[in-house]
Amino acid sequence: MIAGTVPTSRQILRNRRRHPRDRRSLLLTALVWLGVAYFLLPLLWLAIASTKDNADLFTTFGFAFGDEFNFFNNIVDLLEFRDGAFWRWTGNTILYAGASAVGATALATAAGYAFAKFEFPGRRFIFSAILGSIMIPATALALPTYLVFSSLGMVNTPWAIIIPSIVSPFGVYLMRVYAEDSVPNSLIEAARIDGASEVRIFFSIGVRLMVPGMVTVFLFSLVGVWNNFFLPLIMLSSSDLYPLTVGLAQLQALSTGGGGSTAVFSTVITGSFISIVPLVVAFLFLQRYWESGLADGSTKE
Template sequence: MTALETRAVVTGKPARRAGRSRAYDRGRQRNVPLTVLLWLCAAYFVLPLWWLIVSATKDNSDLFATFGLWFSGDFHLWDNLTTLFTVRGGIFFRWLVNTVLYAVVSAAGATLLSAMAGYAFAKYDFPGKKALFSATLGAIMIPLTALALPTYLLFSNAGLTDTPWAIIVPSLVSPFGVYLMRVYAADSIPTELMEAARVDGSGEFRIFWQVGLRLLGPGLVTVFLFSLVATWNNYFLPLIMLNTSELYPVTVGLAQLQSAASAGGGAQALFSTVITGSLVSILPLIIAFLFLQRYWQSGLATGSVKG
């Protein structure tokens, strides 16, 4: 006797197969609007990426003469890549290296500082704790554009403008990362484990470095990716801080490249080159996400079986 038949004997009601249930069919009908909404959201995010991939395979004339969401008869991706890495003496490669340097150093520093601050807010009591944490939450509400001019004036007085430090140092501050790590540290690091480490003679810094950081893995990856993407896509800060073309990241470099071509009366149209550069510039972010997402999955799985 199956479980369904046993339940029918106990309850006195006839057994019905789930596949023939009218309630199940009504549930499927109710999910149709949600399915349509999900497909619309997917199209909203995927179509721009698809347009970028398709447009990178076209030359300047095909960009305006063919349908934007499908390929043209000729495949010009290799030609666009060759032009991209040879225009102006191959300066795009320098911009790409600058972007990797700014983003990786800033993301690593912001992740470490956020972890230390979040750990302190979550696990220690000290004077002014609530006031400092409230100030951190308030800093999240301030738009970065409002801080651009004061930041420029400070770095100008310190003589750090037009240097890599003008991009790296402001990117080390991440109020959202501090908040995220504070919430994560409060739940993922048991106080009893810290007390046991103190009994064994470990200092506070050693507890943080050897115990806290190991338990904060998924949170660290989250903050690192947020900071990496924010610095990688930052346009306004490098625009006002840097004057030397060799120090530009790809965001400012591609914009300046297109502006210079347009200012020349259209003698050298670089639309396809700039689009190809945009496609190349997002590939490291995709690779970083695909490489780091396993740490998210392992962290979530660890938390789901903890008890």
């Protein structure tokens, strides 16, 4: 280091790398562990609770296993509920979330690329409008969306869930930022000089360089639609079309005191646990694309 000059952040980072002990910060470590606990404890509770029957749920400590291991009994109860309605709901959720995530990723990638790489009249205005719509919570839009779909005659169909979920303003924003950084203008220029069409440049160069960003958008919309409760609740009236969220809420309602009510807490909890397993798997599987993408961005010069 040269005396008298202010070290750049990069130099500081390099210094720290040379002295691993310096990197430790008790406060940060504690905060990270707090964060881990905050996110993982509910999951742990859910996993443990799904092995209990109702009696154990109310008599044993939440983070300790119950007197009996009832996980498989709970699963049997869950699958037998209304002749396998749980499978149907799972299938619906996979369909809605999968189709919406693929559609949202495609749309956001194309739009983000266009905003990043093309000059066209109204670009700033349209982009500002998209940015602005991020600020409007989806819940506030659910009712107007219902009215629109009602007049189109599409309520109580899968389209009523999939089409609104394909539009992802946040995805467009993310892909614009990502496309700007990851697709070099020089590369596009070179391809143009070689005579490639804009469509071909987008699919052969743009899309390939944007894969990590696309995975991010895909995961965000997958999780968003998978967990969406309000939109399917108002759009769908046929229980055969319910996704897991609304279906599990209906199952839970059986435990509301009233005529014919039965306590099905253990069944609902097991259903909730199983319903998040595919999401965890999707994250673990797609994580490597994600991580490599983030790292790519940071080392590029």
